[in-house]
Amino acid sequence: MYKRAMRLLAAAPCAVTALACTVQPLAAREQEAVQGPTQVRTFDIPAGNLASALDEFGHQAGVQILYPYAQAARLRSPGLHGRMRARAALDALLRGQPLAVARFEASLVVLRPAPAGKLAPPPAPPRITPPAPRPAAPPPVTPPEDIVVTGRAVNAPLLRSELSYALTDIDHGTVMREGAVSTAALFQQIPGFWVEASGGEASNNVRARGIPTDGYSSVAILEDGLPVQYDGGLGYLNTDQVFRTDASVERAEAVRGGPSAVFVPNAPGGSVNFLTRNPLKHPGVDLSMTGGSFGYARIDGYAGVRLGPNLGLGLGGFYRTDAGPRDPGYNADRGGQLRASLAYDDGRLKIDANVKHLDDRVILYLPVPLQFGANGRVEPIHGFDPLRDTLAGPDNVHVAFLTPQGPQDFDLSQGTTSRITFYSLSARLALGSRSAIELRTRLRTGTTRRSGLFPIGRPTTAEDYIASAMGRLRAAWPDTTAARIQYADDGAAFTNASNGNGLVVGANLMAVQMPLREGMADARFTTAFELAGHHDLAIGTTFDAMDMKFDRQTGTVLLDVRGQARRLDVLALDSAGQVLGALTDNGFVRYGSLYNSATLNSRNVAIYGADEWKLAPDWRLDFGARWEHVRIGGGTEETTTVDLGDAATLADDAVLTGTGVIDPVGKSYSGLSWTLAANYRPAPGVGTFARFTRTLRLPAPTDFTDNAQGTDLAPVPITMAEAGLTLERRSWNLTAVAFRSHFARLPFTDYRFDTASNAYIEQTSIADTTTWGLELSGQARLAGPLRLDWQATLQDPRYHNFRYTQLDENGNGSPEDADGHQLIRVPRLSLRASPSLDLFGGKMTFAMDFLRFSQRFSDVVNTQRLPAYSMINARIRAALPNRFELSVQFSNITNSLGLTEGNPRVGSFDAGGSTGYFLARPEFARAARMTLAWRY
Structure with a gap:
């Protein structure tokens, strides 16, 4: 059925083009x-x-x-x-x-x-x-400015210099070019955002202004003003797993900090609003085909047509397949999205409805083995290319998990599979010339399944691994005098020559299933009136109801260190070389090393209001407040360990499974957020603003998947302040924003996998963080056709009152103090410079991106350093006859080995220093993509 829908999508642009040609006047095409x-x-x-x-x-x-x-x-x-x-x-x-x-x-x-x-x-x-042309009038010194409505509760238009917050526009071309790589890659256009886009098309991490939370727990993705997922920080379900861009997206607008903390749920760091194409305002046809490195192939299409003066119909979507920038030995990504929209607008009543179905499978790339050289530099391990190789491979496709309920199939090739349908409806009714009622609703249904290979610990030699396992082997079989490592599939002995390095590494094969149903609605009343100046007022309420199931099973395996790693078995031998038993079974060191089953729900209700007060022609004051309450319910299944009874192996001696006893979850949290800002325009094209915000982050339902009591969970107070300057001139513009973000009583969890017990060891520390920073962005038209776009973020993110107990292999603890250390994984300096050259009247463009990121750390105590790195990207665009356009994009031209993150499973509090072998996730290797587009 889905393939048939994709064929219809490919044929739709031609059909709608024919329809459009019959209804357009002939002169309109001359x-x-x-x-x-x-x-x-x-x-x-x-x-x-x-x-x-x-x-x-x-x-x-x-x-x-x-x-x-x-x-x-x-x-x-x-x-x-x-x-x-x-x-x-x-x-x-x-x-x-x-x-x-x-x-x-x-x-x-x-x-x-x-x-x-x-x-x-x-x-x-x-x-x-x-027909003879006349000389054009010279351009004014200060050009007119854009009209902006995003990031506020009211829809009254404002100039960019009148805004009291920082806004970044992302045009359609950039959305199509970068969004096809991943949503996170698109966010690299936004100052103040630190983006880890090395996980593939989904499941990446975004941090804004030093905010110390991962995933999308502090940055919201909106579509037409409504969140795609009410809480983007759900465990194992980032918003980007269920969101894709395609040709039906007109553009995106990103609000950094500012009012997003009040008017958007769970968005203290900012919000990115993707605006879809309205077939009434933007009729026409877009069709594009893309091919690239690593077998990448994609088709995008959109067709919009007016069915009448006030009614329009749109159809769009994409289909994509590729082998992946790190070859897993099977098709990494395959699937697509289909959207149908209907728009009505008679000038007083406006209605937009659309249905979007996502059926997509993408791989999740995780850390790879690396080593610190003698000079402290990061180096590849012999036999493993960190830019092109991944531990994921065919050897872990269709592997049997042994459970008390019988064998269960684990299929690594399924990656992150999302089959989700969104039903969206928005309406606006004008009440005279100054007031309106607005309603936005969205219903989401479907399931996301994740199958991933999560490396644990550090790579080690086979000899060292055997030495560490001898105690367990002798305890089980006292006559053990030696041990042997061999491949699980064919029994061949593992030696240094087997993979070129003689190294082994542990990994968790994890399967997660999350069916979810969510409905949300936002209703508001807006009006304008005069009272000691001009006021634009909005009062509204938001409601969200979410029901989900969370099931997770994990088995721990032993792998050799190579691209497309293979499972290994460890056998106990007596003095005659006879096999006594095995540490492993079919490569599994432990079946059921992790198990969770929970049924959870949440009900959020919020009431908010905003007043934009124009005191004088050049002075504005903005007020906003939001009160929100969440109730989290459901239950979590208690767990126990079971011995499956195979005396020949230790792998099934302690299998975690459910008891059938449900520990109920019942929690409620609430809090008030507010923001106050002022804007002053001393001259045309010049704007200044200052803003202060007090907000909070409420606990999420997935905080209770393995902890029904949630005793350490509470609303996290957040204080943010910012001041900005905007300058608009004929040939250049500049935006500068200074900010401070402070989190109080934020829980940090060290979720470290212990390779000795093959179990997770968890500890939590409650601490504060403070980040001071400066965002700069601008554009300048230089000599002739040369233009320069640039952005920079300078910040100083620090922990405060961070104390914890470091446990050794014997369970003994020693107190540690990380006060004043730099926040993990966030660079203090990020730079991006993008010169471009427009030729032949804009018919051809050459552009390059130069990126630089300072060093980071993968742990709280700052022992494992992630070195600074640079990258160079390039792109070419050419307008061709008959409405065709050709573009070519090159990424990481120099094959820079830039590490975006370490491996949190080895310890996010203390990762063990910057020596020897370790695991981290680098940027992708050099790649090229070519797109041929046709637009009517």
Whole structure:
């Protein structure tokens, strides 16, 4: 059924193109051969709705036009016919209308509401100009600014310099280029975000402004203003596992810190809102095909058509397959997404509905073996390429887990498989010219399954491993005098020549299944009024109901260190060389080394309000508050160990399994968040702001999967302050934001896997963190066609009051103090410089990205260093005839061995220093992708 849907998706663009061609006027397709706002064109726009007229203008002028749609849809427009320049045609359409031009460029036009009392004179017949071009007027010193509505509870448009928070725009091209790699890779465009995108297309980590939590527990992913997942920090279920970008996404807007902590749940670090294409505003067809390194192949499509003046239909999605940048010996990623949307807008009532189905399987890349050389530099281990190899391989596909209920199949090739359906509906009803009621709802159903190979401990020689196991072997078989390691599948002896290094390493084969059903709704009332200045007011409520099941089983295996590692067995031998028994069974050191089964639910309700108060033309004050309450219920199954009774092996002596006894979960938490900000514009194109926020992070349902009591769980208070400067000039712009983030009473858990007992040892420390930082970003048009985009983040993230007990192999503890140490995995300095060269009137672009990240640490006590590294990426884009476009993208051109994270399973408090063998997750090897796109 899904393959049939994908074939329909591939055919849909052609069908909708034919439909679009029959309903578009012939003159609308008579494009001039030469592009540009100064060129004379033929316009044929009938009288009618102004929004329709503006869209038709953009189509006939060959530009993208952005404007306040709801306002324009209520207005009438005169007809426009004849040959004239694009600017003259637009001025004619806007005469007498309450809209003004904010930006007019070769490919982009932006409109904004006209200032009161400055409307253009009534419509007059447009003057038809002769075809000879006239010199263009010189550009103003300070250009018009973009209109921004994202990141606030109200929809009143603001200029960028009027904002009291930091905003990053991500255009459609960047969403398509970087989002196809992973959602996390797309977030690398955002200052202040430290992104670990080395896990593959999903299951990556994002940290914002030094906030010390992983996954998406502090950064929210939104789609059309509503969270994709209410709590992005659910254990083993990051939001990016169920979210993919495709051609139906118009653009993304990222709010860093600021009001996202109040108006978006679980988002103290920021929120990224993906705005989908509206078929009424953006009809047309997009089709693209991508091929690249490692067998990468992808097709994206979108088709939008107007079914009537107020009704539009959209269809889009993607399908992708690839072998993976680190070859596991099987197809790493395969699947896709399909979305259908319906839009209605009559100027007073606006309704958007869409259904999206994700059926995708992606591999999860985990740490790989490495070594610290004599000079302290990170080096590959002989026989293992850390850029291209992975321990995952065919030897761990369809392996039998032994359980008290019988054998269960473990299939590593399934990776992270998500089959999820989203049903979304949003509506806005205008109540006069100043008030409105807005409603957004989303229902999600489906299941995510994860099968992963999680390395544990450190690589070690076979001899050292045998020495460490002899005590257990002699205790079980007293006549043991020696031991032998051999391959589990064919019994061949393991030697140094077997894999080129003679090293072995432990790993957990983990299977997690998480069916989840979630429904959320956000309703708000917005209005504007005058009282000692102008106020834009919003009052709203949010409700979320989530029900989930969490099942996890793990078996610990012994592997050789090679790409596509193989399982090993360890046998006990007597003095005659006869086998007495085995430490392992089919490569398993322990069956059932981890087991969890829980049924959980949560109910969140929030009430919020916001007031944006314009005191004077250049002064604004913003207030916002949110009270939220969560109730978490359900139950967690208690566990016990079972001996499966095979006397020939130790692997089945202590299998963790459920008892059938359910330990109930029943917790409630609540708290108040608030924010206060001021903005001052001393001059056109110049904006300054300051903001103070007090918020909190409430516990998540998956905090109780193995701890029904949750005695150490409580709301985490968060205090954030920021101050920013925005400068907009004709040839350059600059944004600078200084920030401070403070977390109080945050629980940190050291979830270390002990290779002696083959069990997790857990300890928690409650501590504080403080981060001071500075974000810089800007763009400059240099000489001729040369442009430079750049961003930098400088921060100092530190632990405070961090004390814990370090346990040795005998269980003896010693107190440790990590006060003042640098937060793990976060660089103090991140730099990105992107020069680009536009040639042939913008028909061809060459661009490069130069990235630099300072050193980090993989543990709290800062003993294991992750060295600084640099990367270089490049891309080429060329516009071809007949609406085609060709682009080529190169990543990590120099094959930089940059480590994004260590291995938390060896200990996140103390990883054991920067010597010898270790495990870490590096960036991917050099790769190239080529995309051919066609747009109508």
